Structure formats: structure tokens, C-alpha cells
Amino acid sequence: MLFENISILDENLEYREGVFVGIEDATIAYVGDAAPADADRFGRRIDGRGKLAMPALYNAHAHAPMTLLRGFAENLPLDRWLNEKCWPFEAKMTPEDNYWATLLACAEMARYGVVSFSDMYYATPERARAVCEAGMKANLCEGLIAFEPKPYAEYPIAAQNEEYVRTLHGSADGRILIDYNIHAEYTSNEQVCRDIVALLRENGLRLHLHLSETKKEVEECRERHGGLSPVEYFDALGAFDVPCTAAHCVWLSDADLDILDRKGVFVANNPVSNMKLGSGFARIPEMLDRGMNVCVGSDGMASNNNHNLFSDLYVMGLIYKGYALDPAAVDPRQVLAAATRMGALSQGRADCGVLAEGYRADICVMDITGPQWCPLTQPLYNVVFAGDGSDVVLTLSDGQVVYERGTWPRIDIERARAEVQARAERIIAEL
Numbered sequence: 001m002l003f004e005n006i007s008i009l010d011e012n013l014e015y016r017e018g019v020f021v022g023i024e025d026a027t028i029a030y031v032g033d034a035a036p037a038d039a040d041r042f043g044r045r046i047d048g049r050g051k052l053a054m055p056a057l058y059n060a061h062a063h064a065p066m067t068l069l070r071g072f073a074e075n076l077p078l079d080r081w082l083n084e085k086c087w088p089f090e091a092k093m094t095p096e097d098n099y100w101a102t103l104l105a106c107a108e109m110a111r112y113g114v115v116s117f118s119d120m121y122y123a124t125p126e127r128a129r130a131v132c133e134a135g136m137k138a139n140l141c142e143g144l145i146a147f148e149p150k151p152y153a154e155y156p157i158a159a160q161n162e163e164y165v166r167t168l169h170g171s172a173d174g175r176i177l178i179d180y181n182i183h184a185e186y187t188s189n190e191q192v193c194r195d196i197v198a199l200l201r202e203n204g205l206r207l208h209l210h211l212s213e214t215k216k217e218v219e220e221c222r223e224r225h226g227g228l229s230p231v232e233y234f235d236a237l238g239a240f241d242v243p244c245t246a247a248h249c250v251w252l253s254d255a256d257l258d259i260l261d262r263k264g265v266f267v268a269n270n271p272v273s274n275m276k277l278g279s280g281f282a283r284i285p286e287m288l289d290r291g292m293n294v295c296v297g298s299d300g301m302a303s304n305n306n307h308n309l310f311s312d313l314y315v316m317g318l319i320y321k322g323y324a325l326d327p328a329a330v331d332p333r334q335v336l337a338a339a340t341r342m343g344a345l346s347q348g349r350a351d352c353g354v355l356a357e358g359y360r361a362d363i364c365v366m367d368i369t370g371p372q373w374c375p376l377t378q379p380l381y382n383v384v385f386a387g388d389g390s391d392v393v394l395t396l397s398d399g400q401v402v403y404e405r406g407t408w409p410r411i412d413i414e415r416a417r418a419e420v421q422a423r424a425e426r427i428i429a430e431l
Ligand SMILES: [Zn+2]
Pocket: 061, 062, 063, 210, 247, 299, 300
């Protein structure tokens, strides 16, 4: 595929016009201001005029099968939302429910320029199957809730995870990666956490957890663990000495910030979810000032309720200005970096998240001819504050088309919608 005369956001997220971008197999093979000498080798040519090609987006914290819970659990604080709505619903979900909901989530994400997501849930093989079929990428972790006082090895999930690592990690040309999960401090006992960290030190895999999402969580953790915050508690267990994505990180002390900064933890900001559940505002401007690894996630559909990550970027770019009483608190370039390069790095995908030669061809193309894009005085501001995910007309994952102008070449969208509708109705009727 060769884009001719297209505008791009380059490796520094600088806007450039009249660029030629050639894709060969899964890789960006050419980026230049002139047509490549051997243009014919790229096959399909796309007229790029009126379009913006940018790195595709990486959703750093998701629960794709929770697509089934969209609109089901509203107006509740996190603890009641989990206990009264989410967990009873999830107890009724079958592996096939997980498959169909993940497939529809993939379609939704691809439609809004997202190619990869870090997904914490159950039914890992079914989720992997959906992601592969959709042509997308995911870091999948099997959700761990561990209240029983016994070693991790005695939980059935331990053997399951070993099998997932053996059979799925790195499959589909590296598009599927297996991470490990500790759901949160309040849902896992200390021994299990220690055991998982020890395992990750050996196998080099990544950890994905929820961290300091609500004020209540932090207060109760301090009571349970001799005054330690969730950050201090997990740090003491060595959880940040392995590659780690920590979702939320809303209620942080100065000491917590220092720890996450020093340990290079990837903080997955979920601005929409945090507002929707009334959890609060993370200290994102300070994290960005420190140069911390801030990425961005949608979270699940019971607390968002869409996978249009551009709307999360809009919110992320906006709310911290209001909260901090500082119009310069967050910059569109930082927001876009969080959703692209930093998101890719949080997933251990060093060859992704940049539109430059040699990187994987994960690209989303936006139609910038709509009135909301004019004038292009500061294109980055248009991307975050004026344009929208619905301007995406083409999404490529590893050079493969996963969405193009209202079509999903790899997904039977009518079937996926019908399955998800029927399955949500069945579960709600069973409750
Ligand atoms: Zn979450």
C-alpha cells in the first residue's frame, strides 16, 4: 500500500503535508516527501489528499468483554458498581459470551483507530481468538481475584496461565501477548502477590493491575497494611521491579508519585471512567511534568461507555486544565503521545506506535476535509479538540486493513452485533 500526498504526524508528532508513506507487509517501509523510486512494489495506491495519517492508538487499559455490560451498571460508586452489578453479571458469562463481546469491542476500537489494547478479563483463549480474527493486537491477562490464604501455585489459574504463556504468548506474529494480573490490592492476598512477582522476575512477562483508583481503596489499604498506601504496598512486594502497567493511579501521595516515577511504572490514565464512577482526577499534569510513563485507557464499557479512544483523549486534554486551574496543564502532544508511543511501550511493543520507517504499520487515517478541521492553524489541537474518532476512515494493524469506511473486512459485523445483543439480554434475564 502506498499513500500519496498525505498529511502525517511524524515520529515527533509533527504535522507534515504532501508525504508519501509506503507499507510493505507489516512494516512502514518508506516515508518521504517525494514518491519512492520503486513505487510499483507497494501495490494499492491511496490518494492522501484531505487525509491525515497518524500512528494508530493503543488502549492501555480495557476489559473488552464488558462490552456486554454497556449501559447496565450506571450511577454507582465503584464498590457497589462491582459488587451489585458487575460481578453478578460476570458470573453468568460463558466463554462464548466473552468471544463475541471481544469481537464487537475489536470492531468498535478499529473503527476509532485503535489497533491494540491491554485487556484484563477472563476467558483468555476466546479473547485471543477474537483479537486474531479481527487482525488486532492485545496484551491479555487472565483476571486474578485471590481471597483464599494459599499459595498462587494452588490456584487453578496458575496452571492455566502457564498454558496461555506456552500456547498464546507471541502468537499471531507477536500480536497476542500474555501478561499477568493482580486485579487490585483489595482483591488479592499478600502471599499470592508475592508469588506472582517472583514468577514474573523469572519469566520476564508484564504485570497489569488496578492501583489507587478510589479514595476508599487507599484508606482501607492503609488500615490493612500498617499505613501503607496501595503504591507503597505493591512496591514493598517488588511489583514495580517487573514491567508494570498500573491502571487509574488517581489517589496518589507525593511519596507514591516518587515511587511510580523512580520505578518507571506505566500509569494507564482512564479519565472518562474516573469521572463516570466519581473516582476523582489523577495527578496527570504532575506526572507529565516529571516525564513519567503516562498512557491512556478506555477501561470497560460499564464505566465509559465507548471504545472511541479519541473521546478519552478529548477528556484527558481538557479536564486537568479545569481541575488544576491551569490552561497549560496538559498539551495535545502529550495526550497523543500517551495514546500512541507510550501505549505501545506499555505493552512491550517497542517496534510500534510511531509513523516512521522500520516501525510496524499501525496507522489510522482521518478524513480532515470536514468543517471542524478548518483552518489547520495548529493541527495537533484539531486532532484532540476539533476532530473526533468518527473522522477515522481507515485503520491498519500490522499493515492489514481492520477497518475502512464503515466496513470491517475481517469481521461479520451484523452477526457480532446480533450475538452481543442476544447474549446481553439472556444474562440480564438470568439475573
Ligand atoms: Zn479497569
